[in-house]
Amino acid sequence: MDGTRSAAPINLENVRKQYPDGTVAVEGLSMDLAAGETTVLIGPSGCGKSTVLRMINRLIEPTGGTIRIDGTDVGRQDVDKLRRSIGYVIQNVGLFPHQTIRTNVGTVPRLIGWPKAKIKERTDELLSLVSLDPARYGNRYPHELSGGQRQRVGVARALAADPVVLLMDEPFSAVDPIVRTRLQDEFRRLQETVRKTVVLVTHDIDEAVRLGDRIAVLSEGGRLQQFAPPAELLASPANDFVREFVGGDRGIKLLAVTPIPREKLRPAEGAVAPSVAAESTLQEALAVMLREGSSQVVVQSNGTPAGLLTVDDIVAALAAPQPGQQPEVVTTDGAQPSKPTR
Template identity: 70%
Template sequence: MDRTPEADDAAQKKAAPIELVGIRKQYPDGTVAVGDLSLEVRAGELVVLIGPSGCGKSTVLRMINRLIEPTAGKILLDGEDVTRVDPVQLRRRIGYVIQNVGLFPHQTIRTNVGTVPRLLGWSRAQVRARSDELLDLVGLDPVQFGRRYPQELSGGQRQRVGVARALAADPVVLLMDEPFSAVDPIVRARLQEEFLRLQEDVRKTIVLVTHDLDEAVRLGDRIAVLSQGGKLEQYATPADLLGRPASSFVREFVGADRGIRRLAVTPVTRDMLEPLSGDHDGYPEAELGSSLYDALAAMLVTNSDHALIAENGQPVGLLTRHRVLSIDYPAD
């Protein structure tokens, strides 16, 4: 699709790294929302910010696109200090998805999705083509939904539109503030699954804020746990966070059931398997690379001590219930 020169410049990179260097936010009354936070996010990585209410996670997100101005420190987007960039131009390079979507109620869904491309000066034909492309990408038929209005869609559908709108100008960074919290648990799980598939396609740099640990573990490549004042308590992969809490704060925050959560992010690998032997008919099956949680669930449902592990439909070994339950957990 042809684009304007400004759109071409913005879309030269699919994703860009973010680096926060000693950022601080202190309000005039002396309240310190974020004290001294340094954090790096690799290009194409999905990083989740999580912590108790009031820890500054949403403030951090809004400082990245300068909806809130930092008091001190640097925020580097692809090496460029965003505090020295025109904030309006900056926000046109960054997608932003919020909890209640924020769609314009008197505009059609297609018009909502095309908001930023229109601001960038794309032609009407280009905006329509891009809007329809993104609606299709998030699972909404543009013929069926393009001319509807936000109030004619369900909560989950509106959330999809919000994601499509945020991606419309092909931003290098996507910021998401509690994007799935306003829908019921069933819809939320479906949206999370669809979002992971979407990220496989678009591979953007994403910073996502949530209060839901299960959501953080499911979505994040890495998770940053913040305490009051935006203090970084731990920055790690989901498996490392659950298996090796860095402090008593993190241990308490992730909860006593972190071992169960860790099973959900630990894949079945060949070194866990016993060789095939004897008759294994009737054993539940799981795929190599699936989670230990899923494999254990299959064993429990069938009251079996073994699961037959397959790769591309071919059995490769047996996983025992004992092996799942004896996974190495560091002592508290």
């Protein structure tokens, strides 16, 4: 892997994991994950999503197939060197309880021999990046922080050595819903800044839709049922399994990932209605309509009305095909689809 890159593509080719008792956790999984994007692995309990994650950094060794990061077969790399080049965030954080927050964050840079001054500079930078003042929190211990703060420290530690890949295994599931939403917002902001190749495991479809650039829906045995951007997945599930998994309210979820169709706005001259920014989603526009008791909103672009959006326009936008919508054909018996391409 090229250590000068901030992100790297991941290629999984016919990856398989079978345990000694004959259990097949993952059966012939193939996917191409783009550099700098967040790919979410989702599916029912026991579908192999966490196994896939752990095979990428070789916490679990695959029994077949090939995993490549930036074109390099991870199975041919020194395992310690590999893991130090990959950030890893788990559900319960796993901070060292008797080390300060600053020391925890600097764990990997210390292992690979960074100078002390560089480690301190990097840890302070990352604590600030995850909205923890290093002067206030750097010398505290994990038990002195809230669950949400500890999770932020876990993310900072995973990013400390500037890895090209960040693996996240249900990172926000151990905190309450309000903190979880804040952490998701923090992650989205952080990813816009660092642009790592992220592979995130979750069991929550709303979290997958909110955080993922692409979502891979897995069924039992790690069989890939659909691999698509959130809007495409919600608008056009590939089969009955995906349709049932994303839920009957997928139309509501679709609102959150569908931008306002600026090219189809009505003239706004003389309209008296609440306003929303042009960058808003249909969900945000509908929320304003409901809050204000209005059937329309004026869409503002740089302080100037760009047009009028009505409830009927929202319904029409949801019914229209999504950009690039070409769902993969997957049989309902769970047969493996053809390898997704980008």
